[in-house]
Amino acid sequence: MNVQDRIQAKRVAVDHELKRLLREDDSPLFEAMRYAVLSGGKRFRPVLLLCSGECFGVSLEMLLPFSCGLELIHNYSLIHDDLPSMDNDDYRRGKPSCHKAFGEGLALLAGDGLISLAFEVLAGAPVAPALYPEKQEVIREISRAAGSRGMVAGQLLDITLPPQELTEERIHDLILKKTGSLIVSAVKSGAILGKAAPSEIQAIEEYGKNVGLAFQVRDDLMDAVQQTASASPPRPNYVFVVGREEALKRLQEFVADAIQALEKASLRSEELRELAHGLLRLEKGD
């Protein structure tokens, strides 16, 4: 298989496991949870976790629950993010957003259900006793990344920072929290489970930060086109801060820095390289 096929195979494995985790219940709550999770999505974060873990010699089977836990957290955040009191988005992945399809109360609870399920899956991940400390460290790492100094803090900045007050420094901080936290925790989790050396963990973190920045700048580049054409209120967007030309340049720099971080630590993963490199193609995905 070439690198694209190997990445695609991982996406399929994640999708399959997510379906399995969400299937055994026909309550409206699970219906809403399935609607949100199984409606597309590129599975970028869980695939990053799988590739990072593999790069450090961990089996796909052992990594899968961790990668799915992470993806469930990402999806809970999308549901809550779309709510009227947040971004008030009517659409997600080309379909009505969860609260548009199920009502606000049920959508809120579907998000709450997903984050609880995420930690149930993480805590239930079967690992050999020798890996218990690493497993705990990973759960801690992911909860920290998802929480009020990570992703949740970024979401707050996203809804409260007045766009006109944005500087490049501030939007960096926002992106690293809102988008970067989970992406860094994805690659770090794989490394921790693979008992990577501190220098390797540092390198993979550097990779993750740059991938997070590239991911969001690419997203902002595509959003900027839509936003200019729509009447919706402006949201913090990299392009509006530095301009389109500069944003494109930054995107290339972040991708190059991500790949360089791998090389400097001699981390040979064609897939991690490709996942960073692929961000240069401007196509939508979460």
Added chain:
Amino acid sequence: MNVQDRIQAKRVAVDHELKRLLREDDSPLFEAMRYAVLSGGKRFRPVLLLCSGECFGVSLEMLLPFSCGLELIHNYSLIHDDLPSMDNDDYRRGKPSCHKAFGEGLALLAGDGLISLAFEVLAGAPVAPALYPEKQEVIREISRAAGSRGMVAGQLLDITLPPQELTEERIHDLILKKTGSLIVSAVKSGAILGKAAPSEIQAIEEYGKNVGLAFQVRDDLMDAVQQTASASPPRPNYVFVVGREEALKRLQEFVADAIQALEKASLRSEELRELAHGLLRLEKGD
């Protein structure tokens, strides 16, 4: 110290630790989180966890992170429960509810922040390596209790079950999910960490279920008086299903059954007895 003082000392220990966990950040997010968590509250669930763990020989020090994790989950659920799309409650513990004080978006995120912090605290709880499997089992138990087959499912029933369609069986199911899940997981967590025998875990679960039912029936008895006097829409309430006389009788039965469950398994904890018995006094507390 008498039993009341010993329970009070545990409350103080929980409050102290919660303050410590929430102190190191002056962002609006943490301000909202502190507002919600440190505004009173009887710390019923964390104290139950501490008493159960102690009953099985676990030290207070080791139990404290688990009990605080549980209380953070309880408090996140109160914030989300009060939101306009849920119960739409303007007051909580005699003060404006979190979204009334901080706005809906920030309150939603404060809840999200608290549940993430809860799992960060749980995953970070220091235990001896011999207890790693029990620790993981406890995190799993708590996430399951908090999630979409436990508390979150109960909250959905609470906002969707038409009061006129309530039977005693249905409201039992609702209470066991909405209130019982976390209470059962509190006492079960203590028992699991204390490596209790299966028969003891079964007994403590039986105790927890009855305490959960008693807790909610007592709450409903007090709410029923308020609801009759107010114009707010009726909510599922035990008193409205079986009447006040019967509800009082059930409250006594649940408390007696809880205490009997302890006795049958020879679990001698004056504090667990007192925590159940205290529910016969009709005073408000969460």
